Amino acid sequence: MKVLKFGKIEQVLDRLAQQAEVYVPMLRGQQTGFYSWNTYDEGYDDLMFDILNVYQSPKHVILPQTEMMYRFRQEGQDVIIDAEAQEITPKIIMGIRSCDVRGIEHLDAVFLTKGYVDEFYKARRDKITIIANACYNPGTNCFCASMGVNPTDPEAADIIMREVEVGYVWDVKTEKGQAVTKQIEDLLEEEEVELFPLKRFLRKVDYEGVAEKLKDMFDDPMWEKYSEPCQTCGICTYLCPTCYCFDIQVKTWGEEGYRFRCWDSCMYREYTQMAGGHNPREAAKERFRNRFLHKLQFFTERYGQPLCTGCGRCVVVCPGGVNIIKIIDTVKEAKTGA
């Protein structure tokens, strides 16, 4: 087995960062998230391969929070659009957990399938290599296995790192993974090591049949009850590794400007507010319900899997204590429906 010893991680990162932007989990001030290794400051940042989930998933690497789409210039009544593709640097996401890898699989389904390929997304995605960090010891808010995620074998990973006593087993899965491995092969060591067993999940939820049941629960009183503490702040959508909704906006100064897209949130009233005043999801309860139905029913109907990977972030960060596990449990126990 090829093993990356703990002592050589920084060397590997330095090497990889010569060819690509390498995003790794760090503690930065009060934040935890995936940041570029090039911005690592020894005195301020802590590399955190051992943490289960940083607050911010690496979603932004693949779907930036704001992204320029094209520039334009106005000359009188004429408009010139400059849509020349921007240079995209190869990127490596290293240390990503299975739940967040599943998040990327969902983004792939949305942006690359169903009639249209999103060219902005594809250009970036093609240059991203995923080095996952397998989970053998699920955390207190983890329930990925309940949502159909395999914590030790994320599907879309190019390489899977498996933590062992001395470092990480370096398990190459794809050609992209091989190409990256070539650059650091001399830093890996051949060694027979024993993998840890997967420990049991503390949190479990039974999603089986939930999508089907929800079809008859649109008017269920639980939406009123569970949305009550929701402040529609949107933090769940920003930290969710699968929430992908975006807005398209324009920035103009004088005769020129650019059109860009940025993350949006279905929790906001403006999201569906139409010119002329009509809003099909005016009330917070309606937006709340739509979010959870999207996660647990609509996405499953459209793409075959729920839009929740069991990462547990929203459960932890919601200021109102909204809990998706509780919602799934309630649906499961409900007597109405199929």
Added chain:
Amino acid sequence: MHSSNTQNPLVPGIVEVVKIIDETPDVKNFYVRCVDGGVPFNVMPGQLAMVSLVPVGEAMFSVSWQEENDHLEFAIKRVGLMTDELHRIEVGQKLGVRGPYGNGFPVEACKGKDMLFIGGGIGLAPLRSFIKYCFKHREDYGKITILYGSRTSADLCFKDELFDKWPKEKDTQVYVTIDNPEEGWDGHVGFVPAYLEELKPNPEGTIAVICGPPIMIKFCLQSLEKMGFNDEQVITTLEMRMKCGIGKCGRCNIGHEYICLDGPVFNLAQLKQLPPEW
């Protein structure tokens, strides 16, 4: 699937506004054409396109008519920031346009049927593409009935077609109503759903196509059901806020359907499968 001069479905092509017609005090019909002639893409009745006044904004509109390979028409009501600016442009202005989007009306499945078009206000814009398509392929469709209403007589769109051209078409009846009595108006007065109940169209072999404010659509659907129209005989076209047009950005969903991609046209049977969020 994409506009003429780009491979990226989110980047618009450029067209020129070649004619602007004032339809009502707050509706203008914009004719657009590629700078070097022709239409930017072919559109089926009921399909949508994303139009941008590039430095200001981008919004989805139904294409209210494609005139051969000459131009596209967009009848646009002034209701917000973007449309307010659009109403200030002059002939010669370049616009961005991308599309076509959405499923459009089932023009093939309606062949051989009597057609009943029910429109309210700017809701006539998408219907018009189907109405004119029927006239263009007149032999393919049976009797055509058009019921259209607006708040006041000044708010009626496409007046020359409503009062002059369409009534002269073979086997065609046009009924127009306004909400309240008005001096000089000797036509029908009352809301569209009420007029519909008065007219009592025969459901036999008829397809009803409705577009208007959501409240008008909802009442008309009820009336048609009462008259014996079944769920497959009633078609409507919906509107939601849209940004991408290609089923990615999320906001135009009703249930698991995206209005930009799977819609905007649904029959009542399909509509009943969806949450009532429109």
